[in-house]
Amino acid sequence: QSVLTQPPSVSGAPGQRVTISCTGSSSNIGAGYDVHWYRQLPGTAPKLLIFGNKNRPSGVPDRFSGSKSGTSASLAITGLQAEDEADYYCQSYDSSLSVPVVFGGGTRLTVL
Amino acid sequence: EVQLLESGGGLVQPGGSLRLSCAASGFTFSTYGMSWVRQAPGKGLEWVSGISDSGGNTYYADSVKGRFTISRDNSKNTLYLQMNSLRVEDTAMYYCAKESVGSWEINWFDPWGQGTLVTVSS
Numbered sequence: 001q002s003v004l005t006q007p008p009s010v011s012g013a014p015g016q017r018v019t020i021s022c023t024g025s026s027s028n029i030g031a032g033y034d035v036h037w038y039r040q041l042p043g044t045a046p047k048l049l050i051f052g053n054k055n056r057p058s059g060v061p062d063r064f065s066g067s068k069s070g071t072s073a074s075l076a077i078t079g080l081q082a083e084d085e086a087d088y089y090c091q092s093y094d095s096s097l098s099v100p101v102v103f104g105g106g107t108r109l110t111v112l
Numbered sequence: 113e114v115q116l117l118e119s120g121g122g123l124v125q126p127g128g129s130l131r132l133s134c135a136a137s138g139f140t141f142s143t144y145g146m147s148w149v150r151q152a153p154g155k156g157l158e159w160v161s162g163i164s165d166s167g168g169n170t171y172y173a174d175s176v177k178g179r180f181t182i183s184r185d186n187s188k189n190t191l192y193l194q195m196n197s198l199r200v201e202d203t204a205m206y207y208c209a210k211e212s213v214g215s216w217e218i219n220w221f222d223p224w225g226q227g228t229l230v231t232v233s234s
Contacts, residue, residue, distance in 0.1 A: 002156065036220040038157075045207055046149075046157065048222035057222065089157055093217045099173050100216035101147070101159035 003028060003097065004090050004104035011110040012080045020107045022073040022090030028102060030071035033093040037066055037075045040087040040106075049088070050075060077109070085111045114138040114223055116208050121228030128198050128232070134191040134208030134225055142166075142186040145211035147221060148193050150204035150230075158204075161193065162211065171216075176202075198232045205229050 005023040012018040022035060029035055037050040048057050050066035053073065065076045073092075077084055090104040120132040134146070147162040161182040162171040170182050181194040191208050206228050209221035 034218045034220075038221075045224040045226050046221075047224065048220060051212065051220045051222070052218065091157075091220065093219070099159060100162065100171055101149075101219070103157040103159065106156040 002105040003094055003102045004092060006088075006090060006104040006107045008105070009108045009110065011112055012077075013112045014080055014082065016080045017076060017078045018080060018109065019077075020075045020088050020090075020109070022075070022092075022104050024071050024073075024092060024094075026071065027096035028071075028092045028094040029068065029073055031095055033095075035066065035068055035073035036091045037064075038089045038091065040089065041083075042086065046089065080111055082111050085109055114210065116210065116223060116225035118206065118208050118225045118228035121206065121230045123231045123233065124198055125234050126198060126200055126232055129194070129196045130198065130230060132193040132195065132206055132208075132228055132230070134193075136189045136191065136208075136210070139210070141184075141189040144213070145219070146184060146191045147209050147211055148182065148191075148206055149209055149221070149224070150202075150206045151227075152201075152204040155204075160206070162216075163191070195230070198230075200232050203230060203232045 038046040039049045040046040053068045054066045088107045115137045117135045148160040163182045179197045183192045207224045209224045212220045
């Protein structure tokens with residue numbers, strides 16, 4: 001059971017907008033710690049998508065956006081494309097744990 | 113271009129040992145913390161271990177504490193993970209990742225290596 005909860009799967013048609021939630025608690029997201037997002041295409045390594053809640057690394061299209069509110073964070077993808085089909089993970093810090101890094105369980109995005 | 117290249121994975125029997133390496137290039141290795149993150153087949157990401165830029169501070173997940181040792185050689189731009197007393201549940205793809213500049217509270221990982229597969233089986 002992950003400290004950060006993500007839906008196992010989401011889906012959308014090409015061109016649509018989808019959101020992936022990452023729900024935490026008062027010891028991680030709710031305490032104000034940053035949330036970061038990664039995308040993992042099938043058979044490849046994870047790649048940074050969003051850092052510091054809402055910032056995109058260079059090269060990441062503005063179709064991807066991040067937000068945070070209360071004990072949750074969200075990743076939004078607009079203009080869905082077939083190549084967006086991948087697994088998405090959120091990551092943060094939890095002050096109540098002995099480990100400095102926590103990941104969400106991951107969300108599989110299917111483009112219909 | 114920043115690159116991380118892992119090696120050293122393979123098939124090992126339960127109770128055995130392996131040493132993973134991660135060769136870094138394209139950035140000043142000695143000024144960044146580094147981590148190992150693993151992914152069991154069909155499962156999510158699990159942070160395993162991290163080390164500060166100088167190597168003076170190391171951190172471990174409870175699941176590997178006492179069995180794994182992280183280290184680095186800044187003269188060789190290489191990160192290591194010595195894995196002893198391996199268990200079946202350690203079977204996973206192991207990724208090395210460069211940490212962002214900052215404390216654990218704000219740390220993110222970019223980039224990641226391509227991974228090296230460790231299989232623990234009799």
